[in-house]
Amino acid sequence: MCGVFGIRSEERDVSRLAYFGLFALQHRGQEAAGIAVSDGGRLTVLREIGLVAHAFDEQQLQALPGEVAIGHTRYSTTGANKWANAQPLIHHGRARTVALGHNGNLVNVEELRDELIGDGVKLASGLDSEVIAALIARDPAPLADAVAATMARLEGAYSVTALVDGTLVAFRDPFGFRPLTLGQLGEDWVIASETCALDLVGADVVRDVQPGEVVWVDEEGLHAAQAVPSGRNALCIFEHVYFARPDSRVGGVEVHGARVRMGERLAEEAPVEADLVIGIPDSGTPAAIGFSKASGIPFNEALIKNRYVARTFIQPEQGMREQGIRMKFNPLDEVEGKRIVAVDDSIVRGNTMRQLVQMLLDAGAAEVHVRISSPPVVSPCFYGIDMADEDELAAAHRSVEEMRAHVGATSLHYLSVDGMQAATTLPEDSVCRACFTRNYPTSVPPKVEKLRFEPAPA
Ligand code: SF4
Numbered sequence: 001m002c003g004v005f006g007i008r009s010e011e012r013d014v015s016r017l018a019y020f021g022l023f024a025l026q027h028r029g030q031e032a033a034g035i036a037v038s039d040g041g042r043l044t045v046l047r048e049i050g051l052v053a054h055a056f057d058e059q060q061l062q063a064l065p066g067e068v069a070i071g072h073t074r075y076s077t078t079g080a081n082k083w084a085n086a087q088p089l090i091h092h093g094r095a096r097t098v099a100l101g102h103n104g105n106l107v108n109v110e111e112l113r114d115e116l117i118g119d120g121v122k123l124a125s126g127l128d129s130e131v132i133a134a135l136i137a138r139d140p141a142p143l144a145d146a147v148a149a150t151m152a153r154l155e156g157a158y159s160v161t162a163l164v165d166g167t168l169v170a171f172r173d174p175f176g177f178r179p180l181t182l183g184q185l186g187e188d189w190v191i192a193s194e195t196c197a198l199d200l201v202g203a204d205v206v207r208d209v210q211p212g213e214v215v216w217v218d219e220e221g222l223h224a225a226q227a228v229p230s231g232r233n234a235l236c237i238f239e240h241v242y243f244a245r246p247d248s249r250v251g252g253v254e255v256h257g258a259r260v261r262m263g264e265r266l267a268e269e270a271p272v273e274a275d276l277v278i279g280i281p282d283s284g285t286p287a288a289i290g291f292s293k294a295s296g297i298p299f300n301e302a303l304i305k306n307r308y309v310a311r312t313f314i315q316p317e318q319g320m321r322e323q324g325i326r327m328k329f330n331p332l333d334e335v336e337g338k339r340i341v342a343v344d345d346s347i348v349r350g351n352t353m354r355q356l357v358q359m360l361l362d363a364g365a366a367e368v369h370v371r372i373s374s375p376p377v378v379s380p381c382f383y384g385i386d387m388a389d390e391d392e393l394a395a396a397h398r399s400v401e402e403m404r405a406h407v408g409a410t411s412l413h414y415l416s417v418d419g420m421q422a423a424t425t426l427p428e429d430s431v432c433r434a435c436f437t438r439n440y441p442t443s444v445p446p447k448v449e450k451l452r453f454e455p456a457p458a
Pocket residue numbers: 177235236237238239380381382383384385432433434435436
């Protein structure tokens with residue numbers, strides 16, 4: 001996934017505001033965090049593996065003065081989880097130096113890498129993001145033209161903030177797969193993956209960066225240009241299902257409201273006689289509230305989640321599955337003797353749901369009816385979500401009944417594609433739903449290996 005942030009201000013403490021912005025975007029990536037700051041001449045970058053709160057301290061932030069800052073929270077889809085792959089990355093090219101943070105995934109990265117390497121460009125990382133930086137950095141054209149020329153070469157998903165020669169730059173692929181929003185803080189301009197980051201720094205939401213658009217902020221203010229034509233918009237519908245924070249507005253729609261409506265639709269499409277509706281915290285909760293509202297079955301909390309289990313957390317060994325799920329969830333007495341409707345946003349690999357159902361049954365639940373507020377995930381994502389291998393998707397080769405048996409539930413139902421779409425209130429031709437429908441808005445490579453550009457182990 002990843003979160004990106006950018007701000008330009010001559011008055012404000014831009015590195016501190018970038019830190020706060022990243023804090024609001026922590027849910028988009030917990031593997032690494034970084035901030036790059038420029039004072040016009042000097043460019044400084046701080047990157048660390050781990051959570052935002054651990055990556056920077058007061059002293060470090062004070063040592064990052066400047067007028068422009070960009071930030072990044074990382075969730076790896078290309079390249080390993082290691083310090084060298086943390087962002088913002090810096091690339092020194094023939095024409096300029098580019099610091100850049102990227103949310104998304106390129107689908108034509110192989111040919112671009114080959115071309116750059118063939119031209120003698122040295123790539124320091126296994127990131128597709130560095131390819132974007134390298135293309136901009138070697139182009140002698142004026143900055144906006146160099147970005148536009150680069151965008152014309154890229155295929156796939158990219159929402160980017162960059163810092164080049166004291167200018168804040170942001171651009172978004174012509175399909176608009178990943179969100180990117182523009183805000184204003186007094187006279188200053190702020191850019192963020194989600195509106196929740198603009199809210200946190202006190203900025204007003206102005207508008208989305210449009211698909212195919214580049215915006216840049218220099219000492220003269222904000223500039224914008226349609227860099228590449230945008231045909232069909234394809235905002236990732238999974239942002240509304242799971243990724244985005246519920247208090248964000250994505251594509252102009254509040255995510256929490258969309259999730260509640262998904263739960264309401266689900267109750268209409270797949271009713272059940274039961275005593276209690278519970279949400280799988282946290283992302284299943286809004287849909288559970290909607291399911292309860294539409295069905296009249298009371299909602300209550302019944303699973304307590306430990307919110308401090310990050311992706312970088314040391315995982316228990318294979319044989320310690322029980323501890324694995326217990327590290328995240330613990331049931332309350334509330335479930336005992338009850339017919340439970342357990343609502344979650346999606347099933348990807350299926351292991352967690354199977355363990356949760358067993359946990360609820362062990363805690364005394366009489367029945368566990370699983371309701372999923374999105375359709376079955378049947379196909380991989382090539383646009384920045386780490387589920388690239390179809391074999392890992394539990395529903396790819398199973399019927400709904402086989403999935404019910406797989407997770408051990410009393411019954412299992414998914415929300416229909418139409419129901420999900422209606423809940424977002426967005427037009428069908430403005431979103432990507434490919435992992436549910438197999439209809440990709442772009443050509444896609446046959447198979448993608450996440451670590452394909454990493455050096456082989458010695
Ligand atoms: S394939 Fe799925 S996860 Fe990927 S962009 Fe499309 S809707 Fe989002």
